[in-house]
Amino acid sequence: MLTPEQKGFYDDNGYLMVEDVLTSDELMKLQEITYDLIDQSRDVTENTDVYDLDKGHSRETPRLTRIKLPHKVDPYYDQILKNSGVTEVLRDLLGDSATLLTAKLNTKAPGGGAAVEWHQDWAFYPHTNDNVLAFGLMLEDVTEERGPLKVIPGSHKGPILSHHNNGVFCGAVDPDDPDFHHDKAVTLTGKAGSMTVHHARTLHGSAPNVSDRARLILFYEIARADAWPILGAGSYYHALGQRKFWEDLKSRQIIGEPCNEPLLENVPVRMPVPPAPDSSSIFKTQASGGARSAFA
Structure with a gap:
C-alpha cells in the first residue's frame, strides 16, 4: 500500500501521514460506534475500565479524555486493525509478523480537552528492539484548533530523553531539556x-482542544513480533504469568504468528520506575508525576 518514497520518509523522519486509509463505510461505522460509546458515558460519574473522564464531565455534557482498550469494548475496532488498509500499512512498515501492544481512543473533549505533554512512547514500554510504532486513525477532521498530534522529525534517531521529575517517572520530557528541540x-x-504513524522513539505531544467539537483519534501501539517487552514497564501483561501471557500474546497477533x-x-x-503516584493513564501519570507543560 505504501510507496517506496513513503517508507523512506518514515525511516528518515520517524513519522508518516497516510490519507484515505479507511473506506467511507469503515469510517462511518467507527464514528457511529464511537459516538454511541460517548453517549453511554452520560451515566458514568468516575473513571472506569472503559472511560477516563475529563474535567466538567456530566450527563448533560459528556467530556472524556479517553475510551480505554476500544478493541476489547467493540470487536469492530479489532477488525479494522486486522483486516483493512491499516493492516497493509503495518505490513509495509513492520513486515509479516506484528503484535498489538495496546489501544485507546483519545476523544479530547471540546473547549480545552486535556493536552498530552511531549514524550516518547519508548520511555513507557521499552522492548528488546525498537521496531515499535504507534498509529492514529482520525475519526473526524483534525484541524489546528482541535489539538492535533505534533512530532519532531528525526527525533527517533536521537537520545531517549529523561521522563522523570524529582526521581519519579512523570511520562513527559522537561521543556528545558537541551535535547528537546x-x-x-x-x-x-x-x-x-487519514492515519498518522510515528516511531516509538519519536518525540510527540498534542495541545488542548480549543475547538467546539471533540477530537476523535483511535490510537494503536504495535510491535514487530520479535520485539519483546522488557519487564518493569506498566503494561498489564507483565502480571499475567507465563501461560496466560502466551495465550494473551496469541490473541494480540495482527499479522503472522507469535x-x-x-x-x-x-x-x-x-x-519507567519508580512510577508516578497515579499511573492509570498517561494523563494521570503526567499530572500526578508533576510533569512540566510545554503548552503553557
Missing part, C-alpha cells in the same frame, strides 16, 4: 479517515 515540531492535521525468539539489539533504555 520544540522549534522543529511538525503539526499533523488531516481529514477523517515469535518466541526475540531480537536483542543495542537500544537505549531507561526504565
Whole structure:
C-alpha cells in the first residue's frame, strides 16, 4: 500500500501521514460506534475500565479524555486493525509478523480537552528492539484548533530523553531539556479517515482542544513480533504469568504468528520506575508525576 518514497520518509523522519486509509463505510461505522460509546458515558460519574473522564464531565455534557482498550469494548475496532488498509500499512512498515501492544481512543473533549505533554512512547514500554510504532486513525477532521498530534522529525534517531521529575517517572520530557528541540515540531492535521504513524522513539505531544467539537483519534501501539517487552514497564501483561501471557500474546497477533525468539539489539533504555503516584493513564501519570507543560 505504501510507496517506496513513503517508507523512506518514515525511516528518515520517524513519522508518516497516510490519507484515505479507511473506506467511507469503515469510517462511518467507527464514528457511529464511537459516538454511541460517548453517549453511554452520560451515566458514568468516575473513571472506569472503559472511560477516563475529563474535567466538567456530566450527563448533560459528556467530556472524556479517553475510551480505554476500544478493541476489547467493540470487536469492530479489532477488525479494522486486522483486516483493512491499516493492516497493509503495518505490513509495509513492520513486515509479516506484528503484535498489538495496546489501544485507546483519545476523544479530547471540546473547549480545552486535556493536552498530552511531549514524550516518547519508548520511555513507557521499552522492548528488546525498537521496531515499535504507534498509529492514529482520525475519526473526524483534525484541524489546528482541535489539538492535533505534533512530532519532531528525526527525533527517533536521537537520545531517549529523561521522563522523570524529582526521581519519579512523570511520562513527559522537561521543556528545558537541551535535547528537546520544540522549534522543529511538525503539526499533523488531516481529514477523517487519514492515519498518522510515528516511531516509538519519536518525540510527540498534542495541545488542548480549543475547538467546539471533540477530537476523535483511535490510537494503536504495535510491535514487530520479535520485539519483546522488557519487564518493569506498566503494561498489564507483565502480571499475567507465563501461560496466560502466551495465550494473551496469541490473541494480540495482527499479522503472522507469535515469535518466541526475540531480537536483542543495542537500544537505549531507561526504565519507567519508580512510577508516578497515579499511573492509570498517561494523563494521570503526567499530572500526578508533576510533569512540566510545554503548552503553557
